[in-house]
Amino acid sequence: MADPDVLSSAYPAAASSSVRKHPAPLDDSLAASSDGGPSFAKRPKAATEPPTPGGSAASPEVDVLALVSLTAGIYPLARAEALRGLSEVVERADASCSVGSGIVECSYECAVELMRDEDEGVRLAVVRLVGACAQKFSARVDADANGYGDLMDIIFLQLSFMARDMCTQVRIEAFSALGKMQQVSEGVLLQSLSKKVIKTDTMCGSIINGQKLPPKLKIPCAAGVFSHGIEDEFYQVRTVACQSLGALAKFSKQYAEKALDLLMDMMNDDTRAVRLQTLQALFQMATYGCLSVQEKHMHMFLGLLVDTSALIRDAARKILGLVTLPKLQMFKSAVDGLVTSLEKNPEEQDLYGILFSIGKNHGSFSANIAKHLAKEITMASDGELILDKPRVKALLIVSISAPFSNDKHKKLDIPSAIFSHAISLLGKVSCALGDVNQDLLLSYLCHKSGMPFWENRSISAEFGESESCSVQTMEIGAHIENTAKATKCVDEAIVMQSMKAILETVEGAWTMRMSCNICEVRTILRTCKEELNVLAESSSGSIGAFLSFLCEYLDATQLIIEIWQLIQLDNSYTFGLTSVEILLEKLDISIRRMECCFVGLNRELEVQVLELSLIAHLFRLSNIGVCKVVLGKLLQVINRLEGLSADGSYELSGLSGEIKKAFDDNLTGVNLISNIHTLFELFRLKPTTDFGMLKAIRAVLQVSDNDSENPSSYVSGLPVGVSFNIFLWNISSHHKLWIRMTIGESVQFTFLDFSCFGCNDDMKSGSMVAPLYATPMVCSFVLRVCLVMECPYGGNSTHWGGHGGPSDCVVQLSDELDVYFVSTWQS
Amino acid sequence: MSIECLLLGAGQEVGKSCVVATIGGKRIMFDCGMHMGYHDHRHYPDFARALALWGAPDFTTAISCVVITHFHLDHIGALPYFTEVCGYDGPIYMTYPTKALAPFMLEDYRKVTMDRRGEEEQYSYEDILRCMKKVIPLDLKQTVHVDKDLVIRAYYAGHVLGAAMIYAKVGDAAMVYTGDYNMTPDRHLGAAQIDHLKLDLLITESTYAKTIRDSRHAREREFLKAVHKCVSGGGKVLIPTFALGRAQELCMLLDDYWERMSLKVPIYFSAGLTIQANMYYKMLIGWTSQKIKDSHAVHNPFDFKHVCHFERSFINNPGPCVLFATPGMISGGFSLEAFKKWAPSEKNLITLPGYCVAGTVGHKLMSGKPTRINLDKDTHIDVRCQIHQLAFSPHTDSKGIMDLIEFLSPKHVILVHGEKPQMAFLKERIESELGMPCYYPGNNESVSIPTTKNLKMSATERFITSCAAEQGKRRGHKGNLVCGASVSEVIGSSEDMDVAEGILLMNKQKAPKILCDDELAEVLGMERHLVQFEPMVSRIEAAVQSELQRAKAADSGSEGNE
Secondary structure (H helix, E strand, O other), X not given: OOOHHHHHHHHHHHHHHHHHHOOXXXXXXXXXXXXXXXXXXXXXXXXXXXXXXXXXXXXXXXXXXXXXXXXXXXXXXXXXXXXHHHHHHHHHOOOOOHHHHHHHHHHHHHXXXXXXXXXXXXXXXXXXXXXXXXXXXXXXXXXXXXXXXHHHHHHHHHHHHHOOOOOHHHHHHHHHHHHOOOOOOHHHHHHOOOOOOOOHHHHOOOOEOOEOOXXXXXXXXXXXXXXXXXXXXXXXXXXXXXXXXXXXXXHOHHHHHHHHHHHHHHOOOOOHHHHHHHHHHHHHHHXXXXXXXXXXXXXXXXXXXXXXXXXXXXXXXXXXXXXXXXOHHHHHHHHHHHHHHHHHOOOOOOHHHHHHHHHHHOHHHHHHHHHHHHXXXXXXXXXXXXXOOHHHHHHHHHHHHHHHOOOOOOOOOOOHHHHHHHHHHHHHHHHHOOOOOHHHHHHHHHHHHOOOOOOOOOHHHHOOHHHHOOOOHHHHHHHHHHHHHHHHHHHHHHHHHHHHHHHHHHHHHHHHHHHOOHHHHHHHHHHHHHHHHHHHHHOOHHHHHHHHHHHHHHHHHHHHHHHHHHHHHOOOOOOOOOHHHHHHHHHHHHHHHHHHOEEOOOXXXXXXXXXXXXXXXXXXXXXHOOOHXXXXXXXXXXXXXXXXXXXXXXXXXXXXXXXXXXXXXXXXXHHHHHOHHHXXXXXXXXXXXXXXXXXXXXXXXXXXXXXXXXXXXXXXXXXXXXXXEEEEEOOOOOOOEEEEEEEOOEEEEEEOOOOOOEEEOOEEEXXXXXXXXXXXXXXXXXXXXXXXXXXXXXXXXXXXXXXXXXXXXXXXXXXXXXXXXXXXXXX | OEEEEEEEEOOOOOOOOEEEEEEOXXXXXXXXXXXXXXXXXXXXXXXXXXXXXXXXXXHHHHOOEEEOOOOOHXXXXXXXXXXXXXXXXXXXXXXXXXHHHHHHHHHHHHHHHHHHHOOOOOOOHHHHHHHHHOEEEEOXXXXXXXXXXXXXXXXXXXXXXXXXXXXXXXXXXXXXXXXXXXXXXXXXXXXXXXXXXXXXXXXXXXXXXXXXXXXXXXXXXXXXXXXXXXXXXXXXXXXXXXXXXXXXXXXXXXXXXXXXXXXXXXXXXXXXXXXXXXXXXXXXXXXXXXXXXXXXXXXXXXXOXXXXXXXXXXXXXXXXXXEEEOOOOOOOHHHHHHHHHHOOOOOOEEEEOOOOOOOOHHHXXXXXXXXXXXXXXXOEEEOOOEEEXXXXXXXXXXXXXXXXXXXXXXXXXXXXXXXXXXHHHHXXXXXXXXXXXXXXXXXXXXEEEEOOOOOOOEEOHHHHHHHHHHHHHHHHHHOOOOOOOOOOOXXXXXXXXXXXXXXXXXXXXXXXXXXXXXXXXXXXXXXXXXXXXOOOOOOOOOOEOXXXXXXXXXXXXXXXXX
């Protein structure tokens, strides 16, 4: 029941009340602070403005003040919005200065007051705000650890209380905030695992990490928040709970042990996402070295190794590769488990890497395995032992990993027979080790097995124990990630290499154009294009964009060659639509696509495109004779090229130089046409491989619920709406997109307003309903739909002028779709 | 105004839940259950006595409505008796699943008791049907206006399919009766879910007032281990359960495990009732847990793959099997029959539900390790089989009760449906940790809870303006953000900052109004009160401090105090 005049009368009052205070003498807290000066200086300015939320960015105190007073309002949406505003301010606040910490404290107090708000949205915002405040608090805790240690505990308990909320969203948010907490005392952490309230008086004496425990658990609800979390009805909550459970493990050993028990139970969860997250949490614990696997857990791990899901298997293996197992028996069962997994899924070769690292982590255990294996090998000397058996392969890898282990104090002698057998597994070993020079590895293995090797260098010094011995657990985690990155790099390098090879072929083919059979050139170009297409499909990012650019480029090249052939055959002027005309149009489209559909063309690429368009214009001149319009365009291109070379770092190519000269001499197009042979000779095909940050503009258009079996219905003669799902890549707001709808000859353009589309990095997506105004008076028809983009510059062919469609020439962005319609009104 | 709460059952005991709450002249009966442990007059709540107490001619005029929380007999068992024998003819509310499943429960029990004792039949099958016809079904979170003043709403309670917590409100007085509920989800039901409500009274069950249960995962693991061990040793497993709820959950668990371990041992359901119940579960997917709701389109989890057709004669078959039999506490029926047959063999396993009413075979088995059970004078059973106590329970534990109370933060709490010593313990905790007055009355006792009454009043513009100004200032003070308040202001940094000063003007003819000090001069002889100020500007709902001296105000218009 908002009373407008009450509101209006109240606001100035609130403002004036804050105004009144500004010029007043400094409070103790600010007077004591060193940087009271600047904030004080801001005051008068703030005082002249009403405290509108988000208005005066210069003085966050005023914002905070206004927001805090709004959080006490009676409308839940307003309260929630105010809290969100506060979180924004807090996130930007610099907690180290006194003003910043004042803001954080004030916001935190405000949030705590609303913790039990009736509205879910408000509680959600409270959790976010408390989480943000906690992060700010922990950032400055080092200043006086004792004072804030308790505060962090209290925040942890408050968040725990929120994690028992009835609203799923609040729970999710609370658990994720809990996972980000720091400097929480061990007692509080342990309490979060146990529903039973741990008697605090027994722990009062123990001061852990110099922090005192909170005197009493004031919120009984906060106990055992994680045991509630992992039992939650919603898998989203369980997932976050598992994640936070693992994330906190690095702070306390005792906590980690108990958390492991809880996490182990989660392996039986009925949702795979939760199981995966659990494994992820365990992996994180293992990377921080706080995962101590015990015998009772082994059963679960071994079960996971033969899980039906490849993802789970993979995650379980990764963890095994990091943990330290206390007993030989457990080590053996782990290796056996891995072997079984390998036998069941022989295609999963990364297992060898895991075997190697698990062997390396347990030097003496793997030495033990090596001894047994050596015995087995010698016993079965008559060829019974088949190296192909996955078991033997696996054990060999484990055995040769032993010398790399950290157990320096023990002398681990691995029988040389092991090494000689391992030579046959060279590829797998080098794979397991990551990127290691195979020659080096081979020489190492030969050296160890006592075989003569062609290169008798002192191998051990260069490669071997010394190199990888000091690898810490943390580094292994990093190494695994690095390897993943490396493989991506390798992929890119391979693509670049094959791309270069293709381009060389293309250049070779270009030089052949004069002498050889045109057909052969065409075939070469076509094959190159196919190869590029294959590469383009498997790559993404800039390289993918560049590959599709190159495909377009080759298209244009092929067209040029074909047109050239036609021109050579028949150099007489022809009128009407000839095949040359069609090819020229195609060339134009191709060039236009290169110009418009890529963002971030660098200069080389742009020059390439411009030269192609020079050639295209020349051809057009030679085809239709002297024409002002074409000449004008030619001049535009030349000017652009000149502009690009203006800074002197690049010289005009022979072709463009020649044409420029022709223009400078102020000649008409006639001599250009007559000179076309010489000019064409001058044209060099020089595809560059430097693509910079190229991005491809793409679009996908979908029509929901429509195919030939399931047509949409319409009433003939009346407009009908067609609903589209649209996905746009790398489109920015200055691009003008249209939906082109064609029925037979008639075309309708609908402007696409994508400002309200959901945006996600480079991709925008959304759905819209486009009306088709003039449906034909037939009982069924097929509408052809595609997305087109207006070219920002270039052509002045106004094909669609009268229809209110795009004014300039357009580029088709998406594939053409067929939409099927059936009339509902049938007589 | 107050809430008068009369316990007709489930006071310091488990069984025959029946609470009548009187709010502002409206009488609501929550649940109408029977006690399974007694077969005399204590079987049903003492309705006649209550009627005499109220001094009403009949039940229909005395009671505004009856609300049933779920279909367990200790919550619904006396309903046909109450409507058909006692003659109550007012509205009866229950959720859709409860309405669907209740007749089966009632009829099953009626038959069992008739078979066993030939006890005088209190109501007939026709009575049940007639009674169910009067029921008005409720949906979750649906607000029902029973009459002009009384509003009720149901919230999801977990516990069993269709279980609900009931929110009732008359005027400003509001309360929640939880019925039985579960704060942790299980295999097939979700956790209880309720909004943040402003409550004067919360009546909660307290079956596990003292117990804190460990995680569900461990419970499941142990149950599966015990069953697997037994059947792999060639033994038979008897699982006495209620037909609805536990049976489905355990069966889902076993079915899943059988699938994973590829076991071939048959699983049986003894009664047609359970099979019928499974059908209802398949239909009432909307009331189950999130997981089932998400996945039932692909595979309905109540289509058990490993459950086989059962004949009564199978009880004598050799070889291992798993049998679900009713009733849960082995108080009779087929579960007792199977128990008689299988108890003497060491190989077999009997699982016991988490809770058994005193006097049943289940209770005897639970208390100590009896080797011989006397059914009646001439029947004895030797018990040599293994016994596994199921820790599964659809009731929330003490942690869950505390969590719910803390979440709802009512002004008063009444505990029902529990055992006296444990309730006393929980009462202590609630009063000391949460600071709420808590009661646990016995049967036929009543408790009166004072309620708050909100009074709507207008305020003068000046008052609001000055309050808002003060408020803005105080907020700033708290965080040390705004520094240096001018000293002349009266409002300091005292504790009770949210109190604003003003004058409340009450007149019989006019709506109450709040003024500023200095506005008093305009109107003579005004009464001064301390008012609670709802922050922000647009609406002021002041709570009048304790005794409104209405009488005096009526006499002389007003009178100044403080």
